[in-house]
Amino acid sequence: MKTKLYNILNKPYAVVLVMLIAPLFGFIDRNFVFFFGLGIAFLLLKGSKFEWARFGIGQRISGKTLVRSLLLALALFTLFYVIIDPILQLWLGDFDLSSINDIRGNFGGYVALMIxxxxxxxxxxxxxxxxxxxxGLAELLGNSNKAWILAALMTSLYFGISHAYQGLIGAVSAFLWSFAISLIFTKNKNNLLLLVLIHGIYDSIGITLIYLNKDHLILEWVQQLF
Structure with a gap:
């Protein structure tokens, strides 16, 4: 039974089926959408005898990777927090941060959320x-450069919709951010850990600003410019 399930999930088109089925779990809880997809991915990882390279983890974290991740995270932070997000807020309103607002000034909550x-x-x-x-989508579409770009776009749309709980601006911003980091992946297909570090550093800065209740300062500065 386990072998049959693995063989089905291992089919090239299975990733599309998983992406179509996962949102149905949102009727139960939005977190189930994420954990369903993640569960399938780990089933495939286990079935492949933990072939991490299949999922882009083919390189270990090196000093070079650490430096690149820090620089890219800071660049993305500047692009989004200082330019894109404040402009989006002028048109689409504020982010809905109700799910994490309780960490403001709450050190215990801040540490827990960081973990x-x-x-x-x-x-x-x-x-x-x-x-x-x-x-998976890129390989299904032919594994060409165009296939990777199209896969980046499709995945980013999916990623953006999954962040709709933050409001329309959350979905739009998440889509743009996801597309930016997906483009980085197209150039580093065997180094997913680079993206993990970029994502972690980027979110760490944002969460820290929320904890310090300083996340609104950049928006106020941009509004003054306009």
């Missing part, structure tokens, strides 16, 4: 959305 973020957002989302969904 959860690194495990489930930085590693979990990159493993699922880039390592499984995007890589």
């Amino acid at each position: 959860i973020m690194w495990v489930f957002a930085a590693f979990g989302e990159e493993f699922l959305f880039r390592g499984y969904y995007m890589k």
Whole structure:
């Protein structure tokens, strides 16, 4: 039974079926959408006898990777927090941060959220959305450069919709951010851990600003410019 299930999930088109079925679990709880896809990805990983390279984890973390991840995370932070997100907020309103607002000034909540973020957002989302969904779609579409770009676009739309709980601006911003980091993956197909670090560092800065209640300062500065 386990072998048959693995063989079915191992089919090239299975990634599309998983992406279509996963949102149905949103009627139960939005988190189930993520954990269903992640569960399938780990079943495939286990069935392949933990062939991590299949999901883009073919390189270990090196000093070079650490430096690149820090620089790219800071670049993305500047692009989104200082330019894109404040402009989007002028048109689409504020992000719905009700799910994490309780960490403001709450050190225990801040530490807990940081741990959860690194495990489930930085590693979990990159493993699922880039390592499984995007890589699987790219290979299904022919594994060409155009296929990878199309897979990046499709995965980013999916990623953006999955963040709709943050409001329309959350979905749009997540789509644009996902597309940016997906383009990085197209150039580093065998180094998913680079994206994990970028994602973790980027979110760590954002969460820290929320904890310090300083996340609104950049928006106010941009509004003054306009």
